[in-house]
Amino acid sequence: MTQRTGAAALARRVATGATAVLAAGTLLTGCTGKDGESAAPSPSPDPKTTLLAAVPDEKDPAFRFTGIDATGTVTGAVDPAGKGWELVQKDAKAGFTTTTSRRVIDQRFWMKVDFSDAGELSDLLKLPEGWMEFDQSKLEEPEVYQGADVGNTAVIIRAADAVRQQADGSYTGTVDLTGGPEVADAVDGVDVAVLADTAKAIPFTAVIGPDGNLASLTLDIPAAGQQKALEYVVKYHDFGTVPGIAAPTGADVEAAPASAYELLNG
Template sequence: MRRDTRTARWARYAAGPVAALVGVAVMLSGCGKLKEQVATVTAKQTLLDAVPDSTGEPFRFSGDDGTTAFAGSVDPGAKGLEVSSSIKDPEHGFTTTVVFRNVGEDIWTKISFTGTEGLTGLPKLPNKWLKLDTTKLVDADSVPRYEEGTDPGNAGPLVQAATSVTEDGAGTYSGTVDLTSGEAAKVLDAEQMSGLGEAAKQVPFTAVVDAEKRLTSLTLDVPANGSAKPFQYVVSYRDYGSTPKLAAPADAQVQNAPEQAYELLNS
């Protein structure tokens, strides 16, 4: 079962050449190619600045990485993150929904199954928030949690790896991303990257920024590779400032996670 919802802990990086290129452009304003470079870097920096992070207001996010849909919210004030993902079993047809909530040092999960008619052998888990002891997890880092630089959807690494960015007007941007570069190389899994070859270095993307200069969507158009069909990696952000704050679930809604939950998360 794939549990990685790609809520990466990568911080946003500044586009370092901005100041240098702008300074040169003042002296060589007649150079058309240099103007294009400056425009690209400026557009890229605008997008990087638009990516939500853990220092601003709360927001919601949602997306699809080509295999798994995910959604949730970030509350910097509470140092909180909630994320859910739903995975359909291709063989048996049932869907597993996993929700994680992290506030401060505490992490809870809810795990449920739908479409299980006629199936046996699935664990019966309480319909409550299950408090996790991360020492019982084989890979504690696989559990999404709030950290400085929390970047749901990996918009920051993708924009940072952009090799070209054009501002198309009215808050829309387009360009190409090198999926083999830096942290962007971790956004797709090995199976999705396999067979892309040189095409992985020039993957088209589009992005939209609202009137407040906040990113609202980013779409990566991943081409076909081998027998795999083309797909879109999509992430969206909304409800900046109006997203409800995150808090620990009420005591009546919580119990310690049973062993079956750990067995499932460790599988």
Template sequence: MTQHSRTAGLLRRVVTTTAVALVASALVVGCGGADSDPAAAPEKSAAPTPKETLLAAVPDEEDGAFRFAGRDSEATLSGLVDPAAKGMELTHSVKDAELGFTTRMTFRIVSEQVWMKVRFTGTKGLTGLPKLPERWLKLDRARLTDAASAPVWEGPDVGNTGPLIEAATTVEEQGAGKYAGTIDLTAGNAAEVLEAEETRALGASAKAVPFTAQVGPDGNLTRLTLQVPAAGKRKAYPYVVEYRDHGSAPKVTAPTGAAAQDAPKIAYEMLNG
């Protein structure tokens, strides 16, 4: 999702649903010779490749609530994901380089509904900032100029780790739960993880971008780091996604009662620029 100045496009979803099918091939091992009985031969499943193991570790709809964090060259996001509720909470903070104040914006999404909470800090001596209620502000997408930019529930893999791993051209296991390899950022849905201009600027190097990944003892992906090389005027930077606290993180629920209200006109004026 591209959020302009509201929330950065760090954790854009590139597909509505990422389906990962891991098919284990069965090897029939015979004893050889004319008297061997194929029907009685034992069957063994092929061990999953490192890439298959990583894909299986990507969050899916069966997971319990978990926390996530992510960052790229321009932004940092953190929050919660609750697949059972089709809910997530995204928090983004950005400091104004010129005036020095910080805007902390949080979106809460439950299915098709979205709420927003905004807080400004470091504003001493400043005037003109919008005065918003401190409650959760329920947004009407029809009143947003760019409704498509507002976050929606599109699946639990908010960091796009599935499309990235699917585009991996090499994956090696480097120890218990540790993996490394290269990803082709021009392939499939991985091509949409970065902005198109940035991918074009990377040129041939976009086809073999190094990455590392970590899978926890519970089989869940805990971290993926993509080392994006320098391109044009942009310096090299890490694209990082972290997932943790699977099954123990707080659930995401719709704010109710005095904790929420409909967003006032000034909230839409801020969002619509």
């Protein structure tokens, strides 16, 4: 996923602040939006506008997210009020499991790497086992809080066409991944050039939860060339039940060593 979170990219914020409708298929006829304000009556709300209004924004409480793309699965939490996010990515391709945890609060960034069943790699790479805090000025791609929509859903929805609400309350349409570099970057790990003309109409399905927030967005990326078919999935859930993101403290935190900067800067 992309919003430049290094190896596990996840976060770019381009959301709108309109009022959302409930996913149960009800129209904006006196219902309450996700911000708790009464929505203006409308006989036929635009489905694309409705989806954009449901994208998480800075007025939302802390929530969890799950992202699945060509690079694997990422889980985490976002705290809009505290300008923080945390994500965890596991990679088992190397014969052992590497768990990378990243935490950002505004302009501060920490990372922790755990090599399950291969602890000697920490010594080999000269990495501490606890949290490492980084000097952002030394990173080629600084890790900073950029907004609540860590899965780039607003960028994707803005590039959507033929958006329709289905009988079950879900929304469908197609997305033009050739609509600019921002759109192509939103789907990390997908070679848009290989998709050729197919990239101009990638099918998607989106669901708005009962709370008026975007619950899921799924892009069905077809196989092309050496690129396998895959689903790009973003899920936002547990709004208001997640504690705020706090800075790591105590003896478990130390300044990142030079080897950690080399790892991130490639």
